[in-house]
Amino acid sequence: MPYPNILYLHSHDTGRYVQPYGYPIPTPNIQKLADEGTVFRQAFCAASTCSASRACLLTGQYAHTNGMLGLAHRGWSLNDYRHHIVHTLRTVGYHSTLIGEQHISKRPDIIGYDRVVKISTTRVNDVAPAAIEFLTGPPPEPFFLSVGFFETHRRFFTPAPGAEHSVRPPANLQDTPETRLDMASFVESARSLDRGVGAVLDVLESQGLADNTLVICTTDHGIAFPGAKATMTDGGIGIFLIMRGPGFPSGRVSDALVSHVDLYPTICELVGIETPEFVQGRSLMPIVDGRAESVRDEIFAEGTFHAAYEPQRSIRTRDWKYVRRFDGRTEPVLPNVDDSAGKELWIAHGWPSWLLEPEQLYDLVIDPGETRNLTGDPKYAAVAADLAARLDQWMRDTGDPLLRGPVAPPPGAELNDPDQRSADDPRMWVNSE
DSSP: OOOOEEEEEEESSOTTOSGGGTOSOOOHHHHHHHHHSEEETTEEOSBSSHHHHHHHHHHSSOHHHHSOOSOGGGTOOOSOGGGSHHHHHHTTTOEEEEEEOOOSOSSGGGSOOSEEEOOSOSSHHHHHHHHHHHHTSOOOSSEEEEEEOOTTSSSOOOOOTTGGGGOOOOTTSOOOHHHHHHHHHHHHHHHHHHHHHHHHHHHHHHTTOGGGEEEEEEESSSOSSTTSTTSSSHHHHEEOEEEEBTTBOTTEEEOSOEEGGGHHHHHHHHHTOOOOTTOOSOOSHHHHTTSOSOSOSOEEEEEEESSSEEEEEEEEOSSEEEEEEOSOOOSOOGGGSOOOHHHHHHHHTTGGGOOOOSEEEEETTTOTTOOSOOTTOGGGHHHHHHHHHHHHHHHHHTTOGGGGSSOOOOTTOEEOOTTSSOTTSOOEEOOOO
16 A cells, blocks of 8 residues: 555634534535544644644644744744654655745745745635645655645735624624624635635545545644634634544544644554654544544643743643643733734723733633633642643653743744734844854
8 A cells, every 4th residue: 555645734823713613614625624534623732823833743742842932933943853744754755845834944945845835925826726736746656745824814804895794703702893894804714715725625636646645634723813822722722623534534523632743643653654752742543543532631732932922831631721821920911912803802991901820720611711710719729739730740751941940032033022012013132142
């Protein structure tokens, strides 16, 4: 049996806001993929910021291990680009191609792809035609093809007139004309994303490549709305993950806890190559082929730098979430929240002075919206102590630099002051060596 081709389709800032996850977002091509493949309903990123999340998926390592603690375009990079999965796949003959968004290096040529396709933008209108051209080439096989769409990152597309009358904003935002219009704009961007996914998958089918291609369709982290992206909430770390291809049953839904770091070892096991020792994830193949209901009891997530410094770590089980902040800050870090109608609404109603709690514990069964912090309640002291100990152990086992104190940005990095209002405010530069 030949090695399966691998098509990695990924978007920006989509969270779970696609049709297969029950949201009223018309994404019929992603829905078709879900019908034909396996949907992981409880999938999470390992870091809720753009570059860190992608780096975790592509190295199988947590962000504080692989070095991507901030944004690549602001000065962060991987400790070792040889840990990128394309290098492991090359050892058994895979040809790798990058088309569109990547966001783990200022210079895509240093990542290790055999070919980087140059295009004008990373929007669907430029990315999809380039991917189609590659797939009709015909492509060298086996291939690892990364197709990255900028959608649904802000700035969103303009919706049709009146579209805002039939949508509602995320549940944690007040329903106003402004937040509805913002959500309608997100939906329009999601439509564009779906068209791109459909165009690529249609060509995969027409070229006779679908049966021997593993399709991995996912996003980096939650949507770019307040209370989601760059937070440890499920709105920030919850992501859609759909996989279709050899070994993956069609129409299957898994509720097992899954992390982005698990994709690297999953690919290795599916292909039949040894998983490198540096990988920290766990293969999902026992779930896929029915050997096990799950492969982990908890997932871990983190954030250190986004636009500004905001170190957080979290552990999530099926029923509980524990979050710890490490900077001693008591007020929200506004630059780490994308500018939007919802953000302006919150600011107008006093959100900048809300108290940040250094530890948070949430009962996800009774309080899935994570609104009632149970830290300090004696009834839940044992739960909090257990999760805190497990988080500490994970940080020790993975060599988290936060254990040694505040983490310094790399020389030449660009940062916002946590007290600023927006990521678009003037940045400060860390002195170069």
